[in-house]
Amino acid sequence: MQIWGVVNQKGGVGKTTTTVAIGGILAKQGQRVLMLDLDPQGSLTRYFGLSADDSDNTTASLFDEPSAVQIINSVRPTGEPDLSLIPGSAALSALERKKASTGGMGMAIARALRLIATEFDYVLLDSPPVLGLLMVNVLAASDRLMLPSQTEPLALEGLERMVRTLEMVKKSRGSAPPHLIVPTLHDKRTRAGKDCLNELxxxxxxxxxxxxxxxxxxxxxxxxxxxxxxxINESSRGLDAYEQLLRDIAAGTECVETPDKPGAWMAV
Ligand SMILES: Nc1ncnc2c1ncn2[C@@H]1O[C@H](COP(=O)(O)OP(=O)(O)OP(=O)(O)O)[C@@H](O)[C@H]1O
Ligand SMILES: [Mg+2]
Structure with missing residues (x-):
């Protein structure tokens, strides 16, 4: 099982869209994909028409030391083969207030996922735009992090904060999962879009x-x-981009500069 977290302290930069896009592509390739909605707003849950009302079987229950059977019982189908999710709910925000100071809570999601490690090939964690208990759990559970960032000036500041957070995690724990910044909502026709991408x-x-x-x-x-x-049955440049992203990650060619290989920026 591979666990990928999608994080950014900035809101509205494409975290949920990236989670769903990547999840859908991997599932279509036959991978067994589970998405976790860890955002109290419940956007990922509502995306698939599920209710983000308080119920027993949400990601909030993962903080109560559930058994493997209880976790599997919370998994809901999306209607697409091999793509499922555990819904989020408003209970997550209460949990953030209640349990932030309780010791060991930062590893709750990692512990829960270990119990169902053989059930899924990929678990994608959709994070809220807030650095709190929920995001700390995502950082601790993930093997790899995606940082979607809109190519506009305000988003760059948010991204900078997120990158600094990861540096702090690395200092305090000795390691942090590798992260990949993914430019999103890019409008190549605007000056601001082009300048931002160059700045990134x-x-x-x-x-x-x-x-x-x-x-x-x-x-x-x-x-x-x-x-x-x-x-989607039509050709979509957005979907093409997410497919290319996954191909690049699989080939290890996602970044331009790696120690052993010179890459090249894609024309976008
Ligand atoms: N590449 C794109 N092209 C067009 N619209 C997009 C694209 N990516 C995201 N969106 C739209 O932008 C809005 C914000 O995206 P999304 O909900 O994925 O962001 P988010 O980072 O998860 O937000 P939040 O921080 O509130 O959870 C949504 O309406 C989504 O449909
Ligand atoms: Mg979201």
């Missing part, structure tokens, strides 16, 4: 994905239809 390339050459996910209304249309982008 200048600042983060060794942790920035070499491509970018363009603004694509078909991604919004997929969310309106409550299907993952992989199920």
């Amino acid at each position: 390339r200048r600042r983060y050459p060794d942790s920035l994905w070499r491509g970018a996910v363009p603004v694509d209304t078909l991604l919004r249309e997929a969310s309106r239809q409550q299907i993952s982008p992989a199920q």
